[in-house]
Amino acid sequence: MDFSRKSTEELIAALQSLQQNYDNVLNLYEAKLSESLHTEQSLIKNEANIQAIIENSLDSIWSIDTKYNIQYINDIFSDSFFQSFGVQLAKGVNILESLPEELRSTWKERYDRAFNNEHFVFEDRIDLENSTVYIEVAINPVIVNGKVVGASFFGKDITERKLTEEALRENEEIFSHFMENSPVYVFFKDSNINTLRLSRNYEHMLGRPLSEIIGKSMLNPFPPEIAKKMIEDDERILHGGKTAIIEEEFNGRHFTTIKFPISINNKPKYLAGYTIDITDRKKTEDSLLKSENAMKKASENWNRTFQAMHSGIALLDKNQKIIQSNEALHHFLNTNENDLVNKDIFSILPELQTGSTNPLSLMKQNKVCESGEIELRNRIFDVIFDPVIDEYQQITGTVFIMNDITQRKREENIQHILYEITGNPAHEKSIEELLVVVRNELSKVLDTTNFFVALHNSKTGKLRKIIFEDEKDDFIEWDASKSLSGQIMKTGKALLLNSRDEALFAAENNIELLGSPAACWLGVPIIQGDQAIGVIVVQSYTNENAYDGSTIRLLKLIAHELSIVIERKKMIEDLVAAKEKAEESDRLKSAFLANVSHEIRTPMNGILGFADLLKQPELTGEELHQFIGIIEKSGERMLNIINDLINISKIESGQMDINTSETNINEQIEFLYNFFLPEAKQKKIELNHTCPLPVSRSFITTDREKLYAILTNLIKNALKFTPSGSISFGYQLSENKVLFYVKDTGIGILLNKQKTIFERFVQANSDHKSRFEGAGLGLAISKAYIEMLGGKIWVESEVGTGTSFYFTLPTTCTSKREKEADDDAKLWYNDLSDTAKTVLIAEDDEISMLYIKRMLEEFNVELFEARNGAEAVEICRNHPEISLVLMDINMPELNGFEASKRIKQFRPELTMIAQTAYALEHDIENYKDPFDGYITKPIKTDEIKQLICNELYNNKVC
DSSP states (O other): OOOTTOOHHHHHHHHHHHHHHHHHHHHHHHHHHHHHHHHHHHHHHHHHHHHHHHHHOSSEEEEEETTSBEEEEOHHHHHHHHHHHSOOOOTTOBHHHHSOHHHHHHHHHHHHHHHTTOOEEEEEEEEOSSOEEEEEEEEEEEEETTEEEEEEEEEEEOHHHHHHHHHHHHHHHHHHHHHHHOSSEEEEEOTTSOEEEEOTTHHHHHTSOGGGTTTSOTTTTSOHHHHHHHHHHHHHHHHHTOOEEEEEEETTEEEEEEEEEEEETTEEEEEEEEEEEOHHHHHHHHHHHHTHHHHHHHHHHHHHHHHHOSSEEEEEETTSBEEEEOHHHHHHHTOOHHHHTTOBHHHHOGGGGOSSOOHHHHHHHHOSOEEEEEEETTEEEEEEEEEEEOTTSOEEEEEEEEEEOHHHHHHHHHHHHHHHHHSSOTTTSOHHHHHHHHHHHHTTTSOOSEEEEEEEETTTTEEEEEEEEOSSOOOSEEEGGGSHHHHHHHHOSOEEEEHHHHHHHHHHTTOOOOSSOOSEEEEEEEEETTEEEEEEEEEESSOTTSOOHHHHHHHHHHHHHHHHHHHHHHHHHHHHHHHHHHHHHHHHHHHHHHHHHHHHHHHHHHHHHHHHHTTOTTOOHHHHHHHHHHHHHHHHHHHHHHHHHHHHHHHHHTOOOOOOEEEEHHHHHHHHHHHHHHHHHHTTEEEEEEOOSOGGGOEEEEOHHHHHHHHHHHHHHHHHTOSSEEEEEEEEEETTEEEEEEEEOSSOOOGGGTTGGGSTTOOTTOSTTOOSOSOSOHHHHHHHHHHHTTOOEEEEEETTTEEEEEEEEOOOOBOOOOOOGGGGSOOOOOOOOSSOEEEEEEOSOHHHHHHHHHHHTTSSEEEEEESSHHHHHHHHHHOTTOOEEEEESSOSSSOHHHHHHHHHHHOTTSEEEEEESOOSHHHHHHTTTTOSEEEESSOOHHHHHHHHHHHHSTTOOO
């Protein structure tokens, strides 16, 4: 201000104004100072109050600057932080770094929001090692001169509240679930009797959704008359303060409702309750009411039913004393109810305590139904102990049940016996072993102390034991016709006798009582097909009533199954024997083929070899005669082999015929003796023969040729296998049979070979190293001939000592006039008629042709030759003078059959004789048409000469 230009007044006025302003300022300053002091005192006081509030607050309070350093912290937060994270906080400590690593980013975000001038509140869940804590935190920025310099925090532990809220929420969920699924109808109403909550099943009852019912009075869902009654009851109960039970009916169903008030601060606030649908119960009560008389009647009938039951029953108290029992039990125990009441069950049935355990003890231990078996007076019973248990799992009583299972056990044992018989593979047990098992099993249902099974031999008429167990006797074999068991075989029926009946039965049937007399005897037949093959017998020496009709039925059943087993075992044995026989047959055939090959090649070698030697021109007469003899002998040997093969084939094919005639056996024996004597002398063996009958009484009716073949085979064998010593043969009479024998002191036959030597292709020494010639068919043919003639053959032999063959023929010797000596003489030709005969020889084999022509040179015949069948037909057609044709069967171009048929068409009277190597019966039958006779190759001189005599010279003796 420029005072130089002012007047004094103006200056004074200015000073006064300035003084006034100063005074005003001073007053203002004093006032402000006073106010400032007052304010300071107020701030100090307020700060003290705030400090006191903060320090005594139950909340956590802290503040930080913008660098996260603590500016203030109260003890509540400091202690809580330490307990939670194990870090002690203080002013100046960086709170962010004090937090666990996993929480830092979350809390940094929150702090930074405050530093950005944001006010907010949040809740947080902190999972500690052993618990979970919930907190609520309010965050506010600290602002100075309009700038955020930090943040303050007020934290509150709300764990209890959260848990309460969760509990309330859980309870609400439980309550809602209950209301949704309640089996009864639950409701809650307010003080105005309007519905607050209803269970879900009300929708089904009322047929409306709950949203249309909640919050409304009963007038809404129910008919007026029913709703009015409900409202009256509700108000009465709500204000009366007492629970009430009310029965109601709605839509034809019956309900029981329990209603009760809920008071708050002693004032009725709500009405609650639940309703139960009792329609079914009402129906049940009605039914029970209607059946009350029936129940009473059933109760009255219980005792009758109890007494009528087939099972023996007793009710026991907790000390196992009998309270009540029925008639069946009295019958089983042979007593009455008065004798049983208050008696301990063990005193009545001490058998229950036998053994290591008993069912009653097991029942007490396990508190469950237990059973067992006892034997009482030869009967078997099933016993059951069923406990009566109270709500404390204590046994307060027992139901004792007793059943007679004797028949069932018997049937079980029978089934087991049958299983042992039928279920056992045939190869596992022998019949003897099986019967031991059967006897042991049978002993469980009847007395088998004395038990035997025997099979019948139809050839000997005797019974032979398989098993024989007896207290007094022991038989191995006995005559069936003289025993009780034999009578069963005869009749095929079971027989049950007691001691009084045995002697009478034996006398009536002329039977001998074998063994010790029995008090009770029972036998049943073992039937196979329609024939008895054996018997099963049981007997008791002491008990006359040991067996009855049921025993007969049981033994018949066992006998039937046993017969099947026996048949099955026999079938298996037969199959095994057949298999072994087939294998042996194969082996024998192989040996036979090798043997026959050897036997044929050997004489063939002699024939061919010495026939070749005959070609040498320098042979002497003696050598020539010797070589021819060897050829003849070799030919005879080969012919014998072929004849044996043909004969065995005839036998096996059933083509061998029996031609019986009166035969002088003395002449047979004498002829054979004379025939074999030179050979015996050559081997320095003594040959003897015996003919005990005179010639006039030595005629028997038999097949002469077969008897000759049999004796020839046996004598040949004796000569073959006797290197030194003697041979004797002959016959003797034995019980209207003729017993022939051939005995030698040769090498003998092993015992295991004595049965097989009669089989085909078998020699006592049949391996390829055998030094004895022969095909092994002689004995087989001889045995077949003997059996065809009705006899039998056997052998007795000892290795190194000798062999004896015996055979019988069932023919009685008769007297006959002696035959003239010339009956057996050979037919020799005499001078024949001077009239020449013409013969055609049809033969394709050059040697055979030459042989036949050579034999016919001695007759007055003219010969034509044909090399095939067609040529023979033409020769016969062109030469009517031909009287006889010798036609070979097997020829080229046209065989002998066809050629002969054609010749017979234009020369039916011409005699046609077949010459063939075929000699079987069915082949010979074919020669009857168109042939008038036959001769077999090799052709013998005597046979062809006799043929010429018969056919060309009218059967003259030539």
